[in-house]
Amino acid sequence: MKRISVNVNGVERWVVADPKRSLADVLREQMMLTGCKVCCADGQCGSCTVLIDGKPIRACVTPMEKLTAGSKIVTIEGIGTPENLHPLQIAWMAHGSAQCGVCSPGFIMSAKALLDKTLTPTREEVRAWFHRNRNLCRCTGYKPLIDSVMDAAAIMRGDKTIYDVMPKAKEDGSILGTEYIRPSAVAKVTGTWDFGADVALKMPAGTLRLALVQAEVSHALIKGIDTAEAEKMPGVERIITWKDVGGKNAITGLITFPTNKGDGWDRPILCKEKIFQFGDAIAIVAADTEEHARAAAKKVKVDLEVLPAYMSGFAALAPDAMEIHPGVPNAYYEQGVVKGADTKPLMASAAAVVDITTYCSRQPHLHLEPDCGEAFVDDDGVLTILSKSIGVHLHHAMICPGLGIPPEKLRLIQNPTGGTFGYKFSPTMEALLGVAALVTKKPVSLVYDQYQNITYTGKRSPANINIRLACDKNGMLTAMETDWWLDHGPYSEFGDLVTLRQAQFTGAGYHLENIRGKGKTVATNHAWGSAFRGYGSPQAFLAGEIAMDMLAEKMGEDPLEFRYKNLYNETSTTPTGQKPEVLVLKQLFDLIRPKYLEAKQRAAKLSTPETKRGVGISLGIYGCGLDGPDSSEARVEMTPSGFIVHSGWEDHGQGADLSAQTMAHEVLRVAGVKPEQIGLVMADTFGPNGGPAGGSRSNVFCGNAIRVAAEMLLNAMKKPNGGYRTYKEMVSENIPLSYDGKWVAAACTDCSPDTGQGNPFPIYMYEVFMPEVEVDVETGKATVVKLTTAIDVGTIINKATVDGQVYGGLAQGLGLALTEDFEDLDLHTTLKDCGIPYPKDVPDDIEILYLETARPLGPFGAAGVGEAPLTALHPAILNAIYNACGVRIFRIPALPEAIKMGLEAQAGAAAAKKDLQHH
Numbered sequence: 001m002k003r004i005s006v007n008v009n010g011v012e013r014w015v016v017a018d019p020k021r022s023l024a025d026v027l028r029e030q031m032m033l034t035g036c037k038v039c040c041a042d043g044q045c046g047s048c049t050v051l052i053d054g055k056p057i058r059a060c061v062t063p064m065e066k067l068t069a070g071s072k073i074v075t076i077e078g079i080g081t082p083e084n085l086h087p088l089q090i091a092w093m094a095h096g097s098a099q100c101g102v103c104s105p106g107f108i109m110s111a112k113a114l115l116d117k118t119l120t121p122t123r124e125e126v127r128a129w130f131h132r133n134r135n136l137c138r139c140t141g142y143k144p145l146i147d148s149v150m151d152a153a154a155i156m157r158g159d160k161t162i163y164d165v166m167p168k169a170k171e172d173g174s175i176l177g178t179e180y181i182r183p184s185a186v187a188k189v190t191g192t193w194d195f196g197a198d199v200a201l202k203m204p205a206g207t208l209r210l211a212l213v214q215a216e217v218s219h220a221l222i223k224g225i226d227t228a229e230a231e232k233m234p235g236v237e238r239i240i241t242w243k244d245v246g247g248k249n250a251i252t253g254l255i256t257f258p259t260n261k262g263d264g265w266d267r268p269i270l271c272k273e274k275i276f277q278f279g280d281a282i283a284i285v286a287a288d289t290e291e292h293a294r295a296a297a298k299k300v301k302v303d304l305e306v307l308p309a310y311m312s313g314f315a316a317l318a319p320d321a322m323e324i325h326p327g328v329p330n331a332y333y334e335q336g337v338v339k340g341a342d343t344k345p346l347m348a349s350a351a352a353v354v355d356i357t358t359y360c361s362r363q364p365h366l367h368l369e370p371d372c373g374e375a376f377v378d379d380d381g382v383l384t385i386l387s388k389s390i391g392v393h394l395h396h397a398m399i400c401p402g403l404g405i406p407p408e409k410l411r412l413i414q415n416p417t418g419g420t421f422g423y424k425f426s427p428t429m430e431a432l433l434g435v436a437a438l439v440t441k442k443p444v445s446l447v448y449d450q451y452q453n454i455t456y457t458g459k460r461s462p463a464n465i466n467i468r469l470a471c472d473k474n475g476m477l478t479a480m481e482t483d484w485w486l487d488h489g490p491y492s493e494f495g496d497l498v499t500l501r502q503a504q505f506t507g508a509g510y511h512l513e514n515i516r517g518k519g520k521t522v523a524t525n526h527a528w529g530s531a532f533r534g535y536g537s538p539q540a541f542l543a544g545e546i547a548m549d550m551l552a553e554k555m556g557e558d559p560l561e562f563r564y565k566n567l568y569n570e571t572s573t574t575p576t577g578q579k580p581e582v583l584v585l586k587q588l589f590d591l592i593r594p595k596y597l598e599a600k601q602r603a604a605k606l607s608t609p610e611t612k613r614g615v616g617i618s619l620g621i622y623g624c625g626l627d628g629p630d631s632s633e634a635r636v637e638m639t640p641s642g643f644i645v646h647s648g649w650e651d652h653g654q655g656a657d658l659s660a661q662t663m664a665h666e667v668l669r670v671a672g673v674k675p676e677q678i679g680l681v682m683a684d685t686f687g688p689n690g691g692p693a694g695g696s697r698s699n700v701f702c703g704n705a706i707r708v709a710a711e712m713l714l715n716a717m718k719k720p721n722g723g724y725r726t727y728k729e730m731v732s733e734n735i736p737l738s739y740d741g742k743w744v745a746a747a748c749t750d751c752s753p754d755t756g757q758g759n760p761f762p763i764y765m766y767e768v769f770m771p772e773v774e775v776d777v778e779t780g781k782a783t784v785v786k787l788t789t790a791i792d793v794g795t796i797i798n799k800a801t802v803d804g805q806v807y808g809g810l811a812q813g814l815g816l817a818l819t820e821d822f823e824d825l826d827l828h829t830t831l832k833d834c835g836i837p838y839p840k841d842v843p844d845d846i847e848i849l850y851l852e853t854a855r856p857l858g859p860f861g862a863a864g865v866g867e868a869p870l871t872a873l874h875p876a877i878l879n880a881i882y883n884a885c886g887v888r889i890f891r892i893p894a895l896p897e898a899i900k901m902g903l904e905a906q907a908g909a910a911a912a913k914k915d916l917q918h919h
C-alpha cells in the first residue's frame, strides 16, 4: 500500500492504494468514478480510456505506480455534465452513437485527445486514431462514431452550432421517423449509466462477492467435491454446491416440441454428477471480496473421471459416440420439410443442379460488457435478481423450479446492459446468483471477467448443411433438397427452434414450391448454443445464397439477374408455405441494381494482378416474432406529472427506451403530450410480460402492446365534446388512470416438425447485400472496401436507431464472414483472438438504401430491424471473394489461409493444364 497523490479532473486528491493496482480499479472502486468502464482488463477494447496529461491511456493496464508526480488525469466525469455537455457528448447523442453505451466513455475520451490535437481531422484519421488506440465497439459498426467526431469538431471550430447537429421533431410534434434522442443517451455519454459491474460496486456494505468453481475439461463424471481447504481461505463466508440448491437444480429449456427426445431439464444449475462443457459451474464461493472469492475457488478440489469430449457435430454423430445425456440420443430433435411435389424426379430432369455443403461457424457474440449481476432477498421475502437478462419473464419460468421457491417470491429485473446480441436470451448466471442469495441470506454480486464471458456463455450453433438446388432450362428454380445438422452444445434450450429456422429460411426469398429437407439438433460438449442475432438464418443463407450464385454461373447468368427472376411473386409462398405479408424484394433489387452495375465496373477498373476486386450479392430475410401466436403486454398510466409506460421490452442497446417512448407518444401527442412527459418502467417481472427481446420481435409486439394501451388511455381521456381530460379531471370523474394493452399474432401458427409447414411470423424483414471485396493474392487476405445494402423494415420508428442497427449488424456479418470464431478453447479466449473487427476492419463507405413499405400488422406500419443486417452479408462476401479471384469458400470464417490455399490450388490446376497441353 502507498499513499499516492493524484490529480483527477482538476482536483488534487490523495488515495491509499496498492501501487500494482490498475488505475481503472482505483478510479472505479476507490473513487467511484465508474464512468471508466472495464470490459476486457487487458488493453484490447479501450472502454477504460482516460486521459493522462492529454494522452489517451487504457487505465486497465496502467498500474498506479506508473503515474508520475503531477500528472493530470481526466475521466469522462471531468469533461462534461448532463447540464453542460462537451460537443463530443452532444454529437454522440445526436448520431445515436451510444447504443448500449458501454464503449461510449472510452471512445469520447479517446476522441477528446484527438480533437485537442487537431480540429480538422479527416474521417480516415479519426478511424485510424480509434484503431490505434484500440477502441472497440460491437454495436455501431463505427460509422456513426466517426460522424459524431466530425460534427463535434465542426462545433468546436465554430462551423456548426449545437442546434445544427441536434435532431428535430416534426412540425406536428411527432417524433416518429425522426432521429430523436434516446432517454438514456445523456447518462450513457456522461458515464453515469450504471451497468451491472457498476451496480455491484454500489451495493451496500456486507454484500458478498461470488466466484465460480468451473470445469476445466469438457466432459467428465464428478466423483467428489472437496471444499475443506477452500473454506479456510481468508474472507470466505460460504461455499455452495448442488447440495444447497433448494429445487430441481436444473434450468428448463421449455421444450416446446413433442418430438424432442429429451425432457428439457438437461442443464444443471450446479453440476452434481457430470460436467457437460468447459466452464460448467461446480461450486460458488461467497466471500467478502472478489479477490478472496476467486482465490478460494482455486482451492476447491474436484475429483473427475474425464470422458471423451465430443467437440463437434461430426464427433457426436459418430456411431461409437457415447450419449452425452445418458438415455437421450445425441441427435435429439428432428425437423422435416415437405413442401409441394416430390423433388427426386425434378432433380433428375433439371437443366442444372448445384450440390454443395456449407459449414457456418460457432460465432461468438463478443458483446463488450462481461456477464454480471446481483441478487438479494427484499423486505417482502422476494428473491430479486438483477442481470443482463433480455427475457426477464422467460428466465423467471426457466429458473424458478430449479431454485425451488414459489413463483411470486422471485423477481427478475434487467440492469442497464452493455450489449448481448442474443446470448442473454439464455439465462446465464441468474440461477447462480439466486441460489447464493438464498443460501447466504445476504446480497450478492457476480462479475465475470472477459475470459469467463467468452468461454462460458452461449454461442451461435454451428450448422453443416448439404443443399441441392435445381432449375429448369430457363433458369427458373424447380426444386431444393436439404440435409442438415446443428451442433447445439450440451444444453437443449431452444435447440429445436434453431433447427427449425433452417427449414424456415433455407431458400427463403425465392419462388420455390418444391422442397424436401431433413435436419437434426445434435448435442456436443462444446459451448452451449444460445440465441445470436439472426438466430438460425446465417446458417441457412450461407448454404442457400452460395448455391444460388453457383447455379447462376452454371446457367451462364448474372447472379443478380438470376436471383431477380426467381424472387417471390404474387403466387409464391415461403419455404414453410406462408404467403409473404408484403412483396418488396423486387423493389429492393431494383434499388440496388444501378449500384451493382457501377460496382462491377469499379471492380474491373480497380483490379490488379496483386489485388483482385469483386462484387457479391445475396438476400436475407428474417421473421419478427417467436414462432406461432406470440404475444406481448404493456401498461400505460397517467400520473399527476405525466405518463408512465410499463413495458417488458428489454434493452440490449438497441434502444427499447426510445422506442417505447415513441410508440406511446405517437398515440398521446394528439392530447398535447410531449415526449419528455412520458416516463418508463421497463423489464421487470413485477410489470407486464412483454416477452423476450429476441427474434426482432419487440418493435412489433411490445410496440403494438404499448400502442394499444396508449390508445385505451387516450380513449378514456377523450371528452364527449372534444378535447382531452387532464389528470385532475380523470380523478374527479373517477375514470381509471392505468390501461393494460395486449397484442397477439393471432393468425400465426407453429410449423409442423414433420413438414416444416406453418405460418410462424406475422411480419418479415427483407434485405439485399452488396459488398465489394479486395483479395490480396499474395496473402489471401480479403478486405471489404465498400458495403451497399437495400433494406425494408417497414415504417421507420427512429431513423438513427435503424441506421445504427444496420451498420452494427453489417459489421458483425463482416466479422462472421472473415474473422470471428470460437472453436479453439486455448486460442479463442479474448475479444481480439476471437476476431472482433476493429475500426479499420469495417469500411467507412457504407450505403443504406431504404424502402419503407408499411406492414399491415406493424405498429404504425413498422417491422423489426435488429436481425436483418446479420442474416446474409457473409455469403455475399464469399460470393464477392469468388467474383474477385475465383476461389469458392464453403466454410466460415474465410481466413486468409483458406483463400490462399484456394488460390494455390487454382495456380496448381492451371499449371497442370498447361503441362498437359504442352505434352
Ligand code: MCN
Pocket (backbone or CB within 6 Å): 099, 100, 139, 419, 420, 421, 422, 532, 533, 534, 652, 653, 654, 655, 656, 659, 692, 693, 694, 695, 696, 697, 698, 699, 700, 793, 794, 795, 796, 797, 798, 799, 801, 802, 805, 808, 862, 863, 864, 865, 866, 867
Ligand atoms: N426499430 C425502428 N423502426 C423499425 C424497426 C425497428 O426504429 N422499423 C427500432 C426498434 O424500436 C428498436 C430497434 O430498432 O429500438 C430494434 O428493434 P427490433 O428489431 O424489434 O428488435 P428488439 O427490440 O426485439 O431487439 C432485439 C434485436 C435482437 S434479436 C438482437 S440479438 C439485438 C438487436 O436487436 N441485439 C443487440 N440489436 C442490438 N443492438 C445492440 N446495440 N445491442 C444488442 O445486443
Ligand code: FES
Pocket (backbone or CB within 6 Å): 037, 038, 039, 040, 041, 042, 043, 044, 045, 046, 047, 048, 049, 058, 059, 060, 061
Ligand atoms: Fe481497458 Fe479493455 S482496454 S478494459
Ligand code: FES
Pocket (backbone or CB within 6 Å): 097, 098, 099, 100, 101, 102, 103, 104, 136, 137, 138, 139, 140, 368, 418, 419, 653
Ligand atoms: Fe459501442 Fe455498445 S455502443 S459497444
